Amino acid sequence: MMKYRRIPEETIRRMPRYLRAFSTLGGHGRGFLSSRQLADYLHLNPPQIRKDLSYFGDFGTRGVGYPVSQTAEQIRKILKLDVSQKAVLIGAGRLGTAIASYPGFAIFGFNIAAIFDNAPAKIGKKIAGLTIQDTARLAAIRSGDVHLAILAIPGEAAQTCADTLVQAGVRGILNLSPCWLRVPKRVKIVSIDLAMEMGTLPYYIK
Amino acid sequence: MMKYRRIPEETIRRMPRYLRAFSTLGGHGRGFLSSRQLADYLHLNPPQIRKDLSYFGDFGTRGVGYPVSQTAEQIRKILKLDVSQKAVLIGAGRLGTAIASYPGFAIFGFNIAAIFDNAPAKIGKKIAGLTIQDTARLAAIRSGDVHLAILAIPGEAAQTCADTLVQAGVRGILNLSPCWLRVPKRVKIVSIDLAMEMGTLPYYIK
């Protein structure tokens, strides 16, 4: 039972999937889900799922499966999503506004605590119950326990803004602008370039 | 000069990156970019880039680098982005509206040709110069040469809608809803679940 192996990066990347599957398939019920059922839903192979979960402990019961609510709670603990994670949203443009009013972040424990923009016309306005604040006062978030940020500003401003966020104590950034950010190693970036992701689609059309 | 090797999936996934880099770094100029310069910008290793590009031909010149406009055009050809690719957008909600008016898809040759929704209150309204059409009439796109779709509707409706799209001749789908679509093998899906992607961030916060 040597569980001191290194946990693969790809396993970490799949953990939120499992959480999503347990939340969706399990409903609010307290039943069990087998690696087979999970695999069918997530389009993965059962042994992959079993191995991934087993890196963190023996969550399942042989002959039965994984207990829904218990395993979900375990994954939340592993990903540190068991406590509400405050995030700031930078950029109250088209994409930022959509994100601000999106309830889907709550399932993962994310809570948008503040919205910033640098356009005078937008500062002071309210979206999703939050008043848009001036980016110039971004440093003030240092006092609160905000460690996450969502970047929804133009690419040209993204690096400068990321620098400020890191200065303000942010440790993780979801970057939606089409550029590659340079940050200290302790800061984790997840970049999503929607247009670019779509760029592979025509290749596969025969 | 045996170039009959299998092209790795990961290489395909990186090709749009290279296109983005050539577009951004190269500007409209007609200079050269070395694998080193590209790597610095994209946060990759130079040999990785050279190997990826060499799968498709000898685009570079030793001692010089890759010719910007020529290589960009080659990559567009490889990804079939050299011709304008029509796409339909399904869902004129918060996210759909943001996407409809986003100019960033054009760089990759994407052109949103029509917008659909099933809400009576939205059908007939205009966004981004396009009149929102009734999803019930989605099958009509068969006549036009539309092979791509962007799905920005709730997860519960996504699978049914995907089925209709496939019936209507769509061969590639950018799915933004938090669910895993089941489609025939000939259809390519790129799914992006923003909330889920963010789910790994807290894990890395020490």
Place this chain on the structure above:
DNA sequence: TTGTGTTTGTACTCACTTTCACAAGCTCAT
């Protein structure tokens, strides 16, 4: 023409990831 400096293209090696196969362990009917 020759030498120097630079950069590509790629064989080889190494690392990571996924899949396979099966023993161990649980449930439940008899």
Place this chain on the structure above:
DNA sequence: ATGAGCTTGTGAAAGTGAGTACAAACACAA
């Protein structure tokens, strides 16, 4: 209590991708 039927957890094998090192090729100066 026992056996039949599942499902987990995991070592070993297979598959895939990344990194290293270097020869080949080009530009340009002398």
